[in-house]
Amino acid sequence: MESWVDGQTADVLSLKDRGLAYGDGVFETIAVRDGKLVLLERHLQRLALGCQRLAFNLDWTLLNDELQAYAQQLGEGVMKLIVTRGDSQRGYAASPLAQARRILQGSPPAAYPAAHVEQGIQLFPCATRLCEQPLLAGLKHLNRLEQVLARAEWSDTEHAEGLMLDTSGRVIEGVFSNLFLVRDGVLFTADLSRCGVAGVMRAELLFQAKSQGIATQITDIRLEQLHQADEVFVCNSVYGVWPVRGCGSTRWSVGPLTRKLQSLARTLLDA
Protein backbone atom coordinates (compact mmCIF):
# COMPACT_ATOMS: atom_id res chain seq x y z
CA MET A 1 0.00 0.00 0.00
CA GLU A 2 1.21 3.52 -0.74
CA SER A 3 2.58 5.63 2.08
CA TRP A 4 1.07 8.83 3.41
CA VAL A 5 2.87 11.94 4.59
CA ASP A 6 0.65 14.32 6.57
CA GLY A 7 -2.40 12.62 5.13
CA GLN A 8 -1.28 12.80 1.50
CA THR A 9 -0.12 9.90 -0.65
CA ALA A 10 3.67 10.17 -1.02
CA ASP A 11 6.72 7.99 -1.45
CA VAL A 12 9.25 10.71 -0.67
CA LEU A 13 10.10 13.11 2.13
CA SER A 14 11.62 16.59 2.28
CA LEU A 15 15.43 16.52 2.51
CA LYS A 16 15.11 19.09 5.31
CA ASP A 17 13.24 16.68 7.57
CA ARG A 18 14.86 16.44 11.00
CA GLY A 19 14.08 12.74 11.11
CA LEU A 20 16.76 12.32 8.45
CA ALA A 21 19.16 14.94 9.80
CA TYR A 22 19.19 13.91 13.46
CA GLY A 23 16.84 10.96 13.93
CA ASP A 24 14.63 13.61 15.52
CA GLY A 25 11.47 11.53 15.69
CA VAL A 26 9.73 8.47 17.09
CA PHE A 27 7.92 5.53 15.55
CA GLU A 28 5.39 2.81 16.22
CA THR A 29 4.97 -0.49 14.40
CA ILE A 30 1.34 -1.54 14.71
CA ALA A 31 -0.32 -4.80 13.71
CA VAL A 32 -3.45 -4.26 11.60
CA ARG A 33 -6.14 -6.97 11.59
CA ASP A 34 -9.37 -6.64 9.63
CA GLY A 35 -8.79 -2.90 9.34
CA LYS A 36 -8.29 -2.49 13.09
CA LEU A 37 -5.16 -1.31 14.90
CA VAL A 38 -4.09 -3.84 17.53
CA LEU A 39 -3.21 -2.41 20.95
CA LEU A 40 -3.69 1.10 19.59
CA GLU A 41 -4.16 2.74 23.00
CA ARG A 42 -0.81 1.45 24.23
CA HIS A 43 0.92 2.55 21.02
CA LEU A 44 -0.56 6.03 21.40
CA GLN A 45 0.51 6.16 25.05
CA ARG A 46 4.13 5.46 24.16
CA LEU A 47 3.95 7.89 21.26
CA ALA A 48 2.62 10.56 23.60
CA LEU A 49 5.50 9.96 26.01
CA GLY A 50 7.97 10.37 23.13
CA CYS A 51 6.28 13.55 21.91
CA GLN A 52 6.35 14.93 25.44
CA ARG A 53 10.03 14.17 26.09
CA LEU A 54 11.06 15.53 22.69
CA ALA A 55 8.61 18.48 22.87
CA PHE A 56 6.83 17.73 19.60
CA ASN A 57 3.65 19.55 18.58
CA LEU A 58 1.58 16.75 17.14
CA ASP A 59 -1.95 17.18 15.81
CA TRP A 60 -3.58 14.22 17.54
CA THR A 61 -6.95 14.68 15.88
CA LEU A 62 -5.48 14.52 12.40
CA LEU A 63 -3.24 11.62 13.42
CA ASN A 64 -6.14 9.58 14.79
CA ASP A 65 -8.21 10.17 11.67
CA GLU A 66 -5.31 9.15 9.44
CA LEU A 67 -4.48 6.04 11.47
CA GLN A 68 -8.07 4.80 11.24
CA ALA A 69 -8.41 5.57 7.53
CA TYR A 70 -5.04 4.02 6.66
CA ALA A 71 -5.76 0.86 8.67
CA GLN A 72 -9.12 0.50 6.94
CA GLN A 73 -7.41 0.61 3.57
CA LEU A 74 -4.56 -1.67 4.62
CA GLY A 75 -6.94 -4.30 6.00
CA GLU A 76 -4.33 -6.88 7.06
CA GLY A 77 -0.68 -6.18 7.70
CA VAL A 78 1.72 -3.96 9.59
CA MET A 79 1.50 -0.19 9.76
CA LYS A 80 4.58 1.81 10.60
CA LEU A 81 3.94 5.31 11.92
CA ILE A 82 6.87 7.72 12.02
CA VAL A 83 6.47 11.12 13.66
CA THR A 84 9.30 13.60 13.10
CA ARG A 85 9.77 17.19 14.24
CA GLY A 86 9.34 18.24 10.60
CA ASP A 87 11.64 20.43 8.54
CA SER A 88 14.26 22.85 9.75
CA GLN A 89 17.30 24.69 8.54
CA ARG A 90 20.86 23.60 9.35
CA GLY A 91 21.61 23.39 13.09
CA TYR A 92 20.24 21.53 16.10
CA ALA A 93 17.96 24.33 17.30
CA ALA A 94 14.33 23.70 16.43
CA SER A 95 11.42 26.08 16.34
CA PRO A 96 9.12 25.35 19.31
CA LEU A 97 6.21 26.08 16.97
CA ALA A 98 7.15 23.48 14.33
CA GLN A 99 4.35 21.03 13.57
CA ALA A 100 5.38 17.38 13.81
CA ARG A 101 5.17 15.40 10.57
CA ARG A 102 3.11 12.21 10.31
CA ILE A 103 4.33 9.39 8.05
CA LEU A 104 2.37 6.16 7.55
CA GLN A 105 3.82 3.13 5.78
CA GLY A 106 2.03 -0.16 5.26
CA SER A 107 3.37 -3.64 4.63
CA PRO A 108 1.85 -7.13 4.35
CA PRO A 109 1.53 -9.31 7.46
CA ALA A 110 4.96 -10.32 8.78
CA ALA A 111 5.94 -13.76 7.48
CA TYR A 112 7.96 -15.46 10.21
CA PRO A 113 8.47 -19.24 10.25
CA ALA A 114 5.76 -21.03 12.23
CA ALA A 115 8.54 -22.86 14.09
CA HIS A 116 9.41 -19.61 15.91
CA VAL A 117 6.03 -19.77 17.62
CA GLU A 118 5.82 -23.52 18.00
CA GLN A 119 9.33 -24.72 18.88
CA GLY A 120 10.83 -21.40 19.93
CA ILE A 121 13.93 -19.56 18.78
CA GLN A 122 17.65 -19.30 19.34
CA LEU A 123 19.00 -15.92 20.52
CA PHE A 124 22.27 -14.59 19.14
CA PRO A 125 24.38 -13.17 21.99
CA CYS A 126 25.15 -9.69 20.58
CA ALA A 127 28.42 -7.99 21.44
CA THR A 128 26.85 -4.59 20.74
CA ARG A 129 25.77 -3.07 24.04
CA LEU A 130 23.03 -0.53 24.71
CA CYS A 131 24.35 2.72 26.15
CA GLU A 132 22.66 4.18 29.21
CA GLN A 133 20.72 7.35 28.41
CA PRO A 134 17.82 7.87 30.83
CA LEU A 135 16.50 10.84 28.81
CA LEU A 136 15.71 8.59 25.85
CA ALA A 137 15.15 5.25 27.62
CA GLY A 138 11.86 3.55 26.90
CA LEU A 139 11.12 5.61 23.78
CA LYS A 140 10.92 4.11 20.31
CA HIS A 141 12.91 6.95 18.78
CA LEU A 142 14.68 7.10 15.45
CA ASN A 143 18.23 6.85 16.85
CA ARG A 144 18.61 3.14 16.27
CA LEU A 145 22.23 2.61 15.22
CA GLU A 146 22.82 0.27 18.15
CA GLN A 147 20.08 -2.01 16.83
CA VAL A 148 21.48 -1.79 13.30
CA LEU A 149 24.95 -2.79 14.57
CA ALA A 150 23.54 -5.59 16.72
CA ARG A 151 21.40 -7.00 13.91
CA ALA A 152 24.42 -7.03 11.61
CA GLU A 153 26.27 -9.39 13.98
CA TRP A 154 24.56 -12.47 12.58
CA SER A 155 23.28 -13.39 9.13
CA ASP A 156 22.40 -17.07 9.54
CA THR A 157 18.76 -18.15 9.82
CA GLU A 158 19.48 -20.23 12.92
CA HIS A 159 19.12 -17.13 15.12
CA ALA A 160 15.78 -15.35 14.95
CA GLU A 161 16.67 -12.61 17.43
CA GLY A 162 19.64 -11.21 19.33
CA LEU A 163 20.19 -10.68 23.03
CA MET A 164 21.28 -7.17 24.02
CA LEU A 165 22.91 -6.16 27.30
CA ASP A 166 23.60 -2.62 28.41
CA THR A 167 27.13 -1.23 28.77
CA SER A 168 27.07 -2.30 32.46
CA GLY A 169 26.27 -5.89 31.48
CA ARG A 170 22.59 -6.00 32.48
CA VAL A 171 20.22 -8.09 30.34
CA ILE A 172 17.88 -5.61 28.61
CA GLU A 173 16.02 -6.85 25.53
CA GLY A 174 16.18 -8.27 22.03
CA VAL A 175 17.07 -6.23 18.96
CA PHE A 176 13.39 -5.85 17.99
CA SER A 177 11.71 -7.50 20.98
CA ASN A 178 11.42 -7.28 24.72
CA LEU A 179 12.58 -10.19 26.82
CA PHE A 180 10.95 -11.98 29.76
CA LEU A 181 12.15 -14.75 31.98
CA VAL A 182 10.31 -16.98 34.42
CA ARG A 183 11.86 -18.25 37.65
CA ASP A 184 9.93 -20.07 40.36
CA GLY A 185 6.64 -18.93 38.84
CA VAL A 186 7.58 -15.23 38.83
CA LEU A 187 7.68 -13.29 35.55
CA PHE A 188 10.71 -10.99 35.23
CA THR A 189 11.49 -8.33 32.66
CA ALA A 190 14.19 -5.67 32.57
CA ASP A 191 13.86 -2.24 34.09
CA LEU A 192 14.04 0.12 31.11
CA SER A 193 14.79 3.38 32.89
CA ARG A 194 18.35 3.60 31.51
CA CYS A 195 17.94 2.14 28.03
CA GLY A 196 15.74 -0.10 25.93
CA VAL A 197 12.38 0.30 24.24
CA ALA A 198 9.32 -0.07 26.45
CA GLY A 199 7.38 -2.36 24.16
CA VAL A 200 3.65 -2.29 23.80
CA MET A 201 3.33 -6.10 23.97
CA ARG A 202 5.60 -6.10 27.05
CA ALA A 203 3.22 -3.66 28.77
CA GLU A 204 0.19 -5.69 27.74
CA LEU A 205 1.67 -9.00 28.91
CA LEU A 206 2.64 -7.48 32.27
CA PHE A 207 -0.92 -6.19 32.63
CA GLN A 208 -2.48 -9.52 31.63
CA ALA A 209 -0.17 -11.50 33.89
CA LYS A 210 -1.01 -9.33 36.89
CA SER A 211 -4.73 -9.62 36.10
CA GLN A 212 -4.35 -13.38 36.30
CA GLY A 213 -2.55 -13.29 39.61
CA ILE A 214 0.91 -14.07 38.20
CA ALA A 215 3.69 -12.35 40.17
CA THR A 216 5.68 -9.91 37.99
CA GLN A 217 8.92 -8.06 38.62
CA ILE A 218 10.44 -5.21 36.59
CA THR A 219 14.02 -5.24 37.75
CA ASP A 220 17.70 -5.31 36.77
CA ILE A 221 18.55 -8.73 35.37
CA ARG A 222 22.03 -10.22 35.48
CA LEU A 223 23.24 -12.62 32.81
CA GLU A 224 23.48 -15.44 35.40
CA GLN A 225 19.80 -14.93 36.22
CA LEU A 226 18.94 -15.32 32.57
CA HIS A 227 20.98 -18.49 32.29
CA GLN A 228 19.32 -19.92 35.43
CA ALA A 229 15.78 -19.09 34.31
CA ASP A 230 13.10 -21.77 34.06
CA GLU A 231 11.60 -20.22 30.92
CA VAL A 232 12.63 -17.40 28.58
CA PHE A 233 10.62 -15.71 25.88
CA VAL A 234 10.66 -12.61 23.69
CA CYS A 235 7.71 -10.57 22.48
CA ASN A 236 6.67 -7.69 20.31
CA SER A 237 3.45 -6.21 19.02
CA VAL A 238 3.76 -7.77 15.55
CA TYR A 239 4.64 -11.44 16.16
CA GLY A 240 3.36 -11.81 19.73
CA VAL A 241 5.44 -14.26 21.80
CA TRP A 242 8.31 -16.49 20.74
CA PRO A 243 9.65 -18.98 23.30
CA VAL A 244 13.47 -18.88 23.56
CA ARG A 245 15.13 -22.30 23.39
CA GLY A 246 18.69 -21.19 23.71
CA CYS A 247 21.35 -18.50 23.71
CA GLY A 248 24.99 -19.43 23.22
CA SER A 249 25.47 -22.73 25.05
CA THR A 250 22.51 -22.30 27.41
CA ARG A 251 19.29 -24.20 26.71
CA TRP A 252 15.79 -23.64 28.06
CA SER A 253 12.67 -25.72 27.59
CA VAL A 254 9.43 -24.09 26.59
CA GLY A 255 7.36 -23.78 29.75
CA PRO A 256 3.71 -23.38 30.72
CA LEU A 257 3.78 -19.65 31.55
CA THR A 258 5.33 -18.92 28.16
CA ARG A 259 2.60 -20.91 26.44
CA LYS A 260 -0.09 -19.18 28.46
CA LEU A 261 1.14 -15.68 27.61
CA GLN A 262 1.77 -16.70 24.02
CA SER A 263 -1.84 -17.76 23.78
CA LEU A 264 -2.97 -14.42 25.22
CA ALA A 265 -0.83 -12.52 22.71
CA ARG A 266 -2.22 -14.67 19.89
CA THR A 267 -5.77 -13.83 20.94
CA LEU A 268 -4.97 -10.12 20.77
CA LEU A 269 -3.25 -10.40 17.39
CA ASP A 270 -5.94 -12.61 15.90
CA ALA A 271 -8.78 -10.41 17.09
Next chain:
Amino acid sequence: MESWVDGQTADVLSLKDRGLAYGDGVFETIAVRDGKLVLLERHLQRLALGCQRLAFNLDWTLLNDELQAYAQQLGEGVMKLIVTRGDSQRGYAASPLAQARRILQGSPPAAYPAAHVEQGIQLFPCATRLCEQPLLAGLKHLNRLEQVLARAEWSDTEHAEGLMLDTSGRVIEGVFSNLFLVRDGVLFTADLSRCGVAGVMRAELLFQAKSQGIATQITDIRLEQLHQADEVFVCNSVYGVWPVRGCGSTRWSVGPLTRKLQSLARTLLDA
Protein backbone atom coordinates in the same frame (compact mmCIF):
# COMPACT_ATOMS: atom_id res chain seq x y z
CA MET B 1 21.53 26.09 -3.96
CA GLU B 2 19.49 23.01 -4.83
CA SER B 3 20.37 19.71 -3.18
CA TRP B 4 21.69 16.62 -4.91
CA VAL B 5 20.83 13.00 -4.20
CA ASP B 6 23.25 10.53 -5.82
CA GLY B 7 24.37 13.24 -8.20
CA GLN B 8 20.87 14.31 -9.29
CA THR B 9 19.11 17.53 -8.34
CA ALA B 10 16.44 16.68 -5.75
CA ASP B 11 14.68 18.17 -2.76
CA VAL B 12 13.16 14.92 -1.53
CA LEU B 13 14.28 11.48 -0.42
CA SER B 14 12.76 8.00 -0.56
CA LEU B 15 10.62 7.20 2.48
CA LYS B 16 12.43 3.87 2.64
CA ASP B 17 15.79 5.50 3.32
CA ARG B 18 17.45 4.02 6.42
CA GLY B 19 18.75 7.45 7.35
CA LEU B 20 15.16 8.34 8.21
CA ALA B 21 14.19 4.97 9.66
CA TYR B 22 17.17 4.44 11.98
CA GLY B 23 19.56 7.36 11.61
CA ASP B 24 21.61 4.79 9.68
CA GLY B 25 24.09 7.23 8.21
CA VAL B 26 26.84 9.76 8.79
CA PHE B 27 27.37 13.37 7.81
CA GLU B 28 29.99 16.04 7.28
CA THR B 29 29.54 19.80 7.36
CA ILE B 30 32.20 21.35 5.17
CA ALA B 31 33.13 25.00 4.68
CA VAL B 32 33.36 25.99 1.01
CA ARG B 33 35.54 28.94 0.04
CA ASP B 34 35.96 30.08 -3.54
CA GLY B 35 34.63 26.73 -4.75
CA LYS B 36 37.11 24.77 -2.61
CA LEU B 37 36.31 22.36 0.22
CA VAL B 38 38.17 23.38 3.37
CA LEU B 39 39.96 20.54 5.24
CA LEU B 40 38.50 18.06 2.79
CA GLU B 41 41.06 15.33 3.52
CA ARG B 42 40.20 15.31 7.19
CA HIS B 43 36.46 15.27 6.45
CA LEU B 44 36.96 12.29 4.14
CA GLN B 45 39.06 10.50 6.75
CA ARG B 46 36.29 10.76 9.35
CA LEU B 47 33.69 9.78 6.76
CA ALA B 48 35.76 6.72 5.87
CA LEU B 49 35.94 5.72 9.54
CA GLY B 50 32.16 6.02 9.79
CA CYS B 51 31.63 3.99 6.61
CA GLN B 52 33.99 1.34 7.94
CA ARG B 53 32.37 1.03 11.37
CA LEU B 54 28.88 0.95 9.87
CA ALA B 55 29.94 -1.27 6.93
CA PHE B 56 28.69 1.06 4.18
CA ASN B 57 29.50 0.47 0.52
CA LEU B 58 30.25 3.97 -0.68
CA ASP B 59 31.32 4.81 -4.21
CA TRP B 60 34.24 7.09 -3.39
CA THR B 61 34.96 8.03 -7.00
CA LEU B 62 31.43 9.27 -7.59
CA LEU B 63 31.41 11.00 -4.22
CA ASN B 64 34.64 12.86 -4.91
CA ASP B 65 33.42 14.00 -8.31
CA GLU B 66 30.14 15.21 -6.85
CA LEU B 67 31.81 17.02 -3.94
CA GLN B 68 34.07 18.94 -6.29
CA ALA B 69 31.32 19.80 -8.75
CA TYR B 70 28.89 20.85 -6.01
CA ALA B 71 31.49 23.02 -4.28
CA GLN B 72 32.32 24.72 -7.59
CA GLN B 73 28.68 25.63 -8.05
CA LEU B 74 28.18 26.67 -4.43
CA GLY B 75 31.22 28.94 -4.49
CA GLU B 76 30.96 30.30 -0.93
CA GLY B 77 29.05 28.69 1.89
CA VAL B 78 28.56 25.47 3.80
CA MET B 79 28.06 22.08 2.23
CA LYS B 80 26.41 19.34 4.20
CA LEU B 81 27.10 15.81 3.01
CA ILE B 82 24.89 13.01 4.31
CA VAL B 83 25.72 9.40 3.51
CA THR B 84 23.03 6.84 4.39
CA ARG B 85 22.89 3.08 3.91
CA GLY B 86 20.17 3.69 1.31
CA ASP B 87 16.75 2.08 1.12
CA SER B 88 15.57 -1.08 2.76
CA GLN B 89 12.40 -2.87 3.74
CA ARG B 90 11.07 -2.93 7.30
CA GLY B 91 13.49 -4.38 9.87
CA TYR B 92 17.00 -3.64 11.10
CA ALA B 93 18.75 -6.17 8.85
CA ALA B 94 20.47 -4.51 5.90
CA SER B 95 21.72 -6.03 2.68
CA PRO B 96 25.53 -6.09 2.76
CA LEU B 97 25.40 -5.23 -0.94
CA ALA B 98 23.31 -2.05 -0.54
CA GLN B 99 24.95 1.00 -2.10
CA ALA B 100 25.25 3.96 0.26
CA ARG B 101 23.30 7.06 -0.76
CA ARG B 102 25.00 10.44 -1.21
CA ILE B 103 23.10 13.61 -0.30
CA LEU B 104 24.58 17.10 -0.77
CA GLN B 105 22.95 20.22 0.62
CA GLY B 106 24.33 23.74 0.31
CA SER B 107 23.70 26.82 2.40
CA PRO B 108 25.12 30.37 2.49
CA PRO B 109 28.14 31.14 4.69
CA ALA B 110 27.23 30.84 8.39
CA ALA B 111 26.33 34.26 9.81
CA TYR B 112 27.52 34.29 13.43
CA PRO B 113 28.00 37.57 15.35
CA ALA B 114 31.54 38.93 15.03
CA ALA B 115 31.62 39.25 18.82
CA HIS B 116 31.81 35.45 19.13
CA VAL B 117 35.22 35.58 17.48
CA GLU B 118 36.41 38.83 19.01
CA GLN B 119 35.15 38.86 22.60
CA GLY B 120 34.34 35.16 22.96
CA ILE B 121 31.21 33.36 24.01
CA GLN B 122 29.29 32.14 27.03
CA LEU B 123 28.65 28.38 27.32
CA PHE B 124 25.33 27.09 28.58
CA PRO B 125 25.92 24.24 31.08
CA CYS B 126 23.67 21.56 29.57
CA ALA B 127 21.96 19.03 31.82
CA THR B 128 21.72 16.58 28.91
CA ARG B 129 24.57 14.11 29.18
CA LEU B 130 26.26 12.13 26.41
CA CYS B 131 25.90 8.37 26.85
CA GLU B 132 28.97 6.18 26.53
CA GLN B 133 28.92 4.06 23.42
CA PRO B 134 32.45 3.21 22.21
CA LEU B 135 31.13 1.62 18.99
CA LEU B 136 29.82 4.98 17.79
CA ALA B 137 32.19 7.35 19.59
CA GLY B 138 34.01 9.82 17.37
CA LEU B 139 31.67 9.37 14.44
CA LYS B 140 29.46 12.14 13.10
CA HIS B 141 26.48 9.82 12.70
CA LEU B 142 22.82 10.66 12.26
CA ASN B 143 21.76 9.61 15.78
CA ARG B 144 21.81 13.08 17.27
CA LEU B 145 18.90 13.24 19.70
CA GLU B 146 21.24 14.06 22.58
CA GLN B 147 22.38 17.17 20.73
CA VAL B 148 18.78 18.10 19.90
CA LEU B 149 17.81 17.80 23.58
CA ALA B 150 20.89 19.73 24.73
CA ARG B 151 20.35 22.55 22.22
CA ALA B 152 16.73 22.89 23.36
CA GLU B 153 17.90 23.67 26.90
CA TRP B 154 18.49 27.35 26.11
CA SER B 155 16.84 29.78 23.75
CA ASP B 156 18.45 33.10 24.75
CA THR B 157 21.11 34.70 22.55
CA GLU B 158 23.45 35.17 25.52
CA HIS B 159 24.72 31.60 25.14
CA ALA B 160 26.30 30.71 21.79
CA GLU B 161 27.08 27.11 22.66
CA GLY B 162 26.43 24.51 25.33
CA LEU B 163 28.80 22.44 27.44
CA MET B 164 28.17 18.70 27.37
CA LEU B 165 29.45 16.15 29.89
CA ASP B 166 29.16 12.40 29.58
CA THR B 167 26.99 10.31 31.89
CA SER B 168 30.06 9.81 34.15
CA GLY B 169 30.53 13.57 34.48
CA ARG B 170 33.57 14.02 32.23
CA VAL B 171 33.84 17.21 30.15
CA ILE B 172 33.44 16.15 26.50
CA GLU B 173 32.49 18.85 24.02
CA GLY B 174 30.02 21.50 22.91
CA VAL B 175 26.71 20.70 21.20
CA PHE B 176 28.16 21.49 17.76
CA SER B 177 31.82 22.12 18.65
CA ASN B 178 34.79 20.48 20.26
CA LEU B 179 36.27 22.01 23.38
CA PHE B 180 39.86 22.77 24.33
CA LEU B 181 41.38 24.13 27.49
CA VAL B 182 44.82 25.51 28.24
CA ARG B 183 46.58 25.05 31.57
CA ASP B 184 50.22 26.00 32.20
CA GLY B 185 50.85 26.24 28.47
CA VAL B 186 49.53 22.75 27.69
CA LEU B 187 46.58 22.29 25.32
CA PHE B 188 43.99 19.76 26.55
CA THR B 189 41.02 18.24 24.77
CA ALA B 190 38.74 15.36 25.73
CA ASP B 191 39.42 11.75 24.89
CA LEU B 192 36.56 10.78 22.57
CA SER B 193 36.79 7.00 22.75
CA ARG B 194 33.51 6.65 24.70
CA CYS B 195 31.40 9.43 23.18
CA GLY B 196 31.61 12.73 21.32
CA VAL B 197 32.30 13.71 17.73
CA ALA B 198 35.96 13.76 16.66
CA GLY B 199 35.86 17.13 14.94
CA VAL B 200 37.89 17.94 11.88
CA MET B 201 38.96 21.33 13.23
CA ARG B 202 39.90 19.67 16.53
CA ALA B 203 42.19 17.27 14.64
CA GLU B 204 43.70 20.10 12.60
CA LEU B 205 44.34 22.30 15.64
CA LEU B 206 45.99 19.40 17.49
CA PHE B 207 48.20 18.83 14.46
CA GLN B 208 49.07 22.50 14.08
CA ALA B 209 49.76 22.92 17.78
CA LYS B 210 52.13 19.94 17.80
CA SER B 211 53.88 21.27 14.68
CA GLN B 212 54.55 24.49 16.56
CA GLY B 213 55.97 22.73 19.61
CA ILE B 214 52.90 23.28 21.82
CA ALA B 215 52.35 20.42 24.26
CA THR B 216 49.00 18.69 23.70
CA GLN B 217 47.08 16.14 25.75
CA ILE B 218 44.05 14.09 24.75
CA THR B 219 42.70 12.94 28.07
CA ASP B 220 39.73 12.65 30.42
CA ILE B 221 38.82 16.10 31.71
CA ARG B 222 37.03 16.69 35.01
CA LEU B 223 34.75 19.66 35.53
CA GLU B 224 37.15 21.11 38.15
CA GLN B 225 39.93 21.07 35.56
CA LEU B 226 37.74 23.04 33.19
CA HIS B 227 36.93 25.59 35.88
CA GLN B 228 40.63 25.95 36.77
CA ALA B 229 41.79 26.36 33.16
CA ASP B 230 43.78 29.39 32.07
CA GLU B 231 42.01 29.54 28.71
CA VAL B 232 39.03 27.77 27.18
CA PHE B 233 37.86 27.73 23.58
CA VAL B 234 35.54 25.81 21.26
CA CYS B 235 36.04 25.07 17.59
CA ASN B 236 34.43 23.57 14.54
CA SER B 237 35.14 23.40 10.84
CA VAL B 238 32.63 26.12 9.92
CA TYR B 239 33.29 28.97 12.37
CA GLY B 240 36.88 28.16 13.34
CA VAL B 241 37.66 29.09 16.97
CA TRP B 242 35.54 30.95 19.52
CA PRO B 243 37.15 31.87 22.82
CA VAL B 244 35.00 30.92 25.83
CA ARG B 245 34.54 33.72 28.37
CA GLY B 246 32.37 31.88 30.81
CA CYS B 247 30.19 28.96 31.75
CA GLY B 248 27.74 29.26 34.65
CA SER B 249 29.50 31.39 37.27
CA THR B 250 33.05 30.64 36.06
CA ARG B 251 34.89 33.28 33.99
CA TRP B 252 37.97 32.94 31.80
CA SER B 253 39.94 35.61 30.00
CA VAL B 254 40.84 35.18 26.36
CA GLY B 255 44.45 34.04 26.29
CA PRO B 256 47.36 34.06 23.85
CA LEU B 257 47.19 30.37 22.84
CA THR B 258 43.50 30.74 22.00
CA ARG B 259 44.28 33.75 19.84
CA LYS B 260 47.13 31.95 18.12
CA LEU B 261 45.01 28.90 17.22
CA GLN B 262 42.09 31.13 16.28
CA SER B 263 44.34 32.89 13.83
CA LEU B 264 45.48 29.54 12.36
CA ALA B 265 41.87 28.44 11.95
CA ARG B 266 41.00 31.74 10.33
CA THR B 267 43.82 31.29 7.82
CA LEU B 268 42.44 27.87 6.86
CA LEU B 269 38.87 29.12 6.57
CA ASP B 270 39.84 32.25 4.64
CA ALA B 271 42.06 30.34 2.24
